[in-house]
Amino acid sequence: MTDVNAEATAARGTRRTMAEEVYLALKRDLITLRHKPGAALTEQGLAERYGSSRVPVREACRRLQQEGLLKAVPYKGYFVDRVSLKDIYDSFELRLALESHALSRAAERATDAELGRLAGLAGTEYTFHDWESYTEFLERNEDFHVQLAALSGNSRLVAVLRDLIGAMQRFFMLGLDLGDFAAEMRGEHEELVALLQAGQVDAAVACLRRQILASRDRILKALASGRIDLPLE
Amino acid sequence: MTDVNAEATAARGTRRTMAEEVYLALKRDLITLRHKPGAALTEQGLAERYGSSRVPVREACRRLQQEGLLKAVPYKGYFVDRVSLKDIYDSFELRLALESHALSRAAERATDAELGRLAGLAGTEYTFHDWESYTEFLERNEDFHVQLAALSGNSRLVAVLRDLIGAMQRFFMLGLDLGDFAAEMRGEHEELVALLQAGQVDAAVACLRRQILASRDRILKALASGRIDLPLE
DNA sequence: TGTATACGCATTGTATACAATGACGGATGT
DNA sequence: ACATCCGTCATTGTATACAATGCGTATACA
Numbered sequence: 001m002t003d004v005n006a007e008a009t010a011a012r013g014t015r016r017t018m019a020e021e022v023y024l025a026l027k028r029d030l031i032t033l034r035h036k037p038g039a040a041l042t043e044q045g046l047a048e049r050y051g052s053s054r055v056p057v058r059e060a061c062r063r064l065q066q067e068g069l070l071k072a073v074p075y076k077g078y079f080v081d082r083v084s085l086k087d088i089y090d091s092f093e094l095r096l097a098l099e100s101h102a103l104s105r106a107a108e109r110a111t112d113a114e115l116g117r118l119a120g121l122a123g124t125e126y127t128f129h130d131w132e133s134y135t136e137f138l139e140r141n142e143d144f145h146v147q148l149a150a151l152s153g154n155s156r157l158v159a160v161l162r163d164l165i166g167a168m169q170r171f172f173m174l175g176l177d178l179g180d181f182a183a184e185m186r187g188e189h190e191e192l193v194a195l196l197q198a199g200q201v202d203a204a205v206a207c208l209r210r211q212i213l214a215s216r217d218r219i220l221k222a223l224a225s226g227r228i229d230l231p232l233e
Numbered sequence: 234m235t236d237v238n239a240e241a242t243a244a245r246g247t248r249r250t251m252a253e254e255v256y257l258a259l260k261r262d263l264i265t266l267r268h269k270p271g272a273a274l275t276e277q278g279l280a281e282r283y284g285s286s287r288v289p290v291r292e293a294c295r296r297l298q299q300e301g302l303l304k305a306v307p308y309k310g311y312f313v314d315r316v317s318l319k320d321i322y323d324s325f326e327l328r329l330a331l332e333s334h335a336l337s338r339a340a341e342r343a344t345d346a347e348l349g350r351l352a353g354l355a356g357t358e359y360t361f362h363d364w365e366s367y368t369e370f371l372e373r374n375e376d377f378h379v380q381l382a383a384l385s386g387n388s389r390l391v392a393v394l395r396d397l398i399g400a401m402q403r404f405f406m407l408g409l410d411l412g413d414f415a416a417e418m419r420g421e422h423e424e425l426v427a428l429l430q431a432g433q434v435d436a437a438v439a440c441l442r443r444q445i446l447a448s449r450d451r452i453l454k455a456l457a458s459g460r461i462d463l464p465l466e
Numbered sequence: 467t468g469t470a471t472a473c474g475c476a477t478t479g480t481a482t483a484c485a486a487t488g489a490c491g492g493a494t495g496t
Numbered sequence: 497a498c499a500t501c502c503g504t505c506a507t508t509g510t511a512t513a514c515a516a517t518g519c520g521t522a523t524a525c526a
Contacts, residue, residue: 017307017509042477053511058478059295066299068389074250075478075517090387097334097390105326154323156301157330160393250479275507286481291508308487308508 019056026050026060030069030080031169032135041070041078068167083170085220091168092216096209098161099149103208106151107201114151115197121147122189128180138169144189171219178222184214252289259283259293263302263313264402265368274303274311301400316403318453324401325449329442331394332382336441339384340434347384348430354380355422361413371402377422404452411455417447 026046029035043054043061050057061078064070071079081087110118121144126137142165149161175181188211195204259279262268276287276294283290294311297303304312314320343351354377359370375398382394408414421444428437 019509044477054478055510055512059292062292062295063299066296068392072478075476076519077477087389090389093338093387094389094393097330101330154326156320156323156327156397159301160327160397164389164393252479277507287508288480288482305508308506309489310507 017056018052019059022046022050022052022056023060023063026057027064027069027166028135030064031138031166031173032131033170033173035080037080037082037170039080041080043078067163069170083174085223088171088216088219091164091171092212095161095164095168096212098157098164099145099208099212100205102149102152102154102157102161103196103205104201105153106148107196107199107204109153110151110196112197115193118144118147118151119190119193119197122193124189125182125186126176128182129177131177134173134176138172142166142169148192172215175219175222178225179218181218184218250289251285252292255279255283255285255289256293256296259290260297260300260302260399261368263297264371264399264406265364266403266406268313270313270315270403272313274313276311300396302403316407321404321449321452324397324404325445328394328397328401329445331390331397332378332441332445333438335382335385335387335390335394336429336438337434338386339381340429340432340437342386343384343429345430348426351377351380351384352423352426352430355426357422358415358419359409361415362410364410367406367409371405375399375402381425405448408452408455411458412451414451417451 026035035041041061043057046057046061047054061070061072065072065078069081071081073079121140124137124140124144126133142162145165146158146162149158152158192204192207192211195207259268268274274294276290279290279294280287294303294305298305298311302314304314306312354373357370357373357377359366375395378398379391379395382391385391425437425440425444428440
């Protein structure tokens with residue numbers, strides 16, 4: 001414990017640990033609905049599936065539990081969190097509150113160069129019924145929103161928003177395959193950045209609000225049309 | 234895995250697990266500054282201190298890491314997160330955004346009975362230089378704000394806010410002993426609830442904003458007066 | 467038939483042994 | 497004096513063995 005200022009030598013190396021590997025793989029499988037909402041999971045089963053022992057699996061599960069993708073019940077196992085209408089409403093409401101605030105702050109602080117870099121992340125689409133493209137689209141979309149939030153300069157806010165969006169990806173996966181919204185969503189990000197670059201803050205906030213609520217309603221509508229097992233609790 | 238609907242049988246029993254025990258004890262010691270910001274911790278050391286093996290300690294540490302109280306550096310150990318001015322600003326800003334929104338929603342939804350129960354949590358003070366009373370005050374204060382947020386009906390928001398306030402308790406601990414603000418803070422909660430009960434939503438939001446910013450500035454002022462080791466990164 | 471009770475079993479919770487990592491310091495060469 | 501290399505050691509990362517829990521079921525009993 002003489003190594004006092006090794007504190008600075010933080011996460012530099014990118015060599016992945018088993019726990020991290022399992023975390024990423026499991027999260028991916030949860031988001032892509034490979035593990036379906038309500039399904040039961042066991043540490044042993046996951047360990048075999050992802051090729052490790054129970055210990056890294058356990059760490060990954062606890063993390064995903066706190067992010068709201070899993071639920072652990074003591075001495076029983078883990079259950080994939082169900083998707084409820086209430087959770088969808090709550091999540092989008094929280095997201096709106098966080099992103100609205102972040103956007104206002106970003107408008108005050110961001111430089112032209114930063115906005116330019118953000119614009120580079122804006123062009124993102126998907127193709128209907130192409131499962132692979134869904135995943136990539138969602139990743140880019142998350143990137144865009146996280147980077148936008150980062151321009152607020154508030155790193156706590158960014159961390160919270162990142163976790164939230166991560167937990168929300170499932171919603172989109174559920175919705176994307178039930179209706180083709182690619183055209184409808186085309187250019188949303190560009191529109192937002194353009195307003196920011198033009199310095200029209202209020203319009204940008206209004207635009208963001210419109211987009212987020214539209215996004216929510218698309219999912220709700222898709223879910224209402226197709227019949228998906230959604231215990232509304 | 235035939236036990237499909239045992240999913241419902243969630244956390245009922247209150248029997249504590251070692252990991253939980255360590256988590257609570259360690260969090261308490263972090264909040265009360267028994268472990269000082271910047272200090273180095275090892276799993277083995279913590280295991281001996283809290284009377285368990287490394288495994289539960291590990292789980293507690295990962296949890297506290299995600300809550301922003303610890304930082305883990307691989308193959309090296311854990312470090313108590315330092316308190317920076319930026320983090321104080323960021324935290325209060327995020328808290329203001331979350332609580333403002335929650336308050337607005339609560340004003341729309343809360344029944345008189347709920348507001349009455351909230352009022353019961355409002356009367357809370359501390360006595361200067363009484364370390365014990367600080368802890369209890371902070372717990373009651375957290376309770377009040379979390380319950381207030383709960384009236385918004387948004388459980389995701391509540392979860393995020395709870396973690397955030399938990400991580401912020403240290404700030405108050407740093408500040409409380411550097412100045413006697415008991416008188417200044419007396420009745421703040423009552424004032425807020427009264428405005429809510431009177432249906433004066435806008436005034437309540439303004440009041441909350443005033444209180445939160447005052448709280449932040451008290452801490453900043455106290456920190457500026459006493460000299461506390463605050464690496465501003 | 468209904469009800470209380472005890473047992474089995476799947477699963478998590480915990481401890482411990484061992485492997486991997488990488489920072490520090492001394493040895494070595496120039 | 498100074499840089500470089502290499503071994504050492506503290507610490508985390510991982511696997512495995514064992515304990516604890518509590519649900520489901522069979523069983524005993526009225």
